Amino acid sequence: MLAGIASEDEWRVLRGCRVCEVRCGADSVRFVVSPSMHYPDVWSTMLLDGARKHVLDQPQPPRTIVEVGVGAGVLPVFLDRWLGERTDSEYVGLDLSPAACECARLNLEMNGAHTRFEMIGGGHLLRSLPARARGRVDLLVANLPQVPDAVAENRNDYYLEPTDVGDQTDEPRVGGLGLLLEMLREAKSVLASDGRIIFTLAGRCAGATITAMLSAAGAEFEVLETKRVPQDPDTRIDAFVREETERGLQFRFFESQSATCPIGARRAKLAMDDDQPVYYDLHVALARLC
Numbered sequence: 001m002l003a004g005i006a007s008e009d010e011w012r013v014l015r016g017c018r019v020c021e022v023r024c025g026a027d028s029v030r031f032v033v034s035p036s037m038h039y040p041d042v043w044s045t046m047l048l049d050g051a052r053k054h055v056l057d058q059p060q061p062p063r064t065i066v067e068v069g070v071g072a073g074v075l076p077v078f079l080d081r082w083l084g085e086r087t088d089s090e091y092v093g094l095d096l097s098p099a100a101c102e103c104a105r106l107n108l109e110m111n112g113a114h115t116r117f118e119m120i121g122g123g124h125l126l127r128s129l130p131a132r133a134r135g136r137v138d139l140l141v142a143n144l145p146q147v148p149d150a151v152a153e154n155r156n157d158y159y160l161e162p163t164d165v166g167d168q169t170d171e172p173r174v175g176g177l178g179l180l181l182e183m184l185r186e187a188k189s190v191l192a193s194d195g196r197i198i199f200t201l202a203g204r205c206a207g208a209t210i211t212a213m214l215s216a217a218g219a220e221f222e223v224l225e226t227k228r229v230p231q232d233p234d235t236r237i238d239a240f241v242r243e244e245t246e247r248g249l250q251f252r253f254f255e256s257q258s259a260t261c262p263i264g265a266r267r268a269k270l271a272m273d274d275d276q277p278v279y280y281d282l283h284v285a286l287a288r289l290c
């Protein structure tokens with residue numbers, strides 16, 4: 001079957017890929033994910049749950065939906081299921097990685113999706129969004145990397161905040177949220193006046209710091225859902241320790257799923273060095289720009 005549908009680029013993407021199953025509500029969908037790409041995880045499903053509630057709760061589905069960082073195309077495939085033929089909504093998926101867009105296209109084809117989905121690869125954040133969509137985006141969705149480059153080792157690019165592109169903000173890249181803050185600033189030029197943003201938000205920084213940073217980027221937000229998730233033991237959190245020690249920033253890690261008292265980055269790192277599990281709160285949030 002693939003021989004009939006896959007283009008040359010798609011075949012290239014398919015090499016060495018894995019198949020994964022993603023569940024949302026009553027739906028379960030299979031995706032191919034190539035080794036160079038983000039493997040759908042709890043961040044993906046949190047985003048999906050938030051987007052599903054928002055899209056299905058609206059009397060009219062959002063007309064123009066844009067996702068920054070489309071990855072394997074999890075959101076557009078599910079959107080197609082939720083919206084079916086009953087809407088004239090259009091979706092534009094953007095990703096720094098052209099291979100991610102190929103993979104997303106392939107997953108849409110394999111899942112028999114409608115053709116109103118467009119994927120544009122190779123652009124930083126919202127820069128390659130077509131002019132026709134600018135100022136008209138009703139829903140912007142993003143599950144962006146939130147690990148500063150100094151933190152991660154042995155990781156593919158999709159986990160990292162790029163440092164060489166687009167850093168035009170005066171904000172320091174605090175707690176890994178630099179890319180998200182930059183996206184929120186860019187969102188001003190693409191959102192419709194009543195447009196909304198749904199995004200994943202790691203709660204590793206203290207809540208007040210996060211609120212101050214997002215508000216400085218012009219966003220008012222509410223948390224839709226929070227899950228306590230394990231910190232990936234392969235990720236080094238040294239940069240957070242430095243921010244805590246040198247700049248007095250507060251971090252919120254936890255020693256167990258049920259702990260109520262947070263520990264800072266330094267204690268979290270000691271626990272991780274000792275092969276102990278460490279957790280943080282992952283949020284999915286809904287924002288508007290003010």
Ligand SMILES: C[S@@+](CC[C@H](N)C(=O)[O-])C[C@H]1O[C@@H](n2cnc3c(N)ncnc32)[C@H](O)[C@@H]1O
Pocket residue numbers: 038039040041043044045047068069070071072073074075094095096097100123124125126143144145157158160162179
């Ligand atoms: C954590 S993955 C999320 C993928 C998918 N949306 C999901 O939820 O499973 C982040 C995605 O953002 C993309 N990305 C990273 N930096 C980007 C940037 N500066 N501009 C656009 N996309 C970027 C990566 O290539 C990756 O596909």
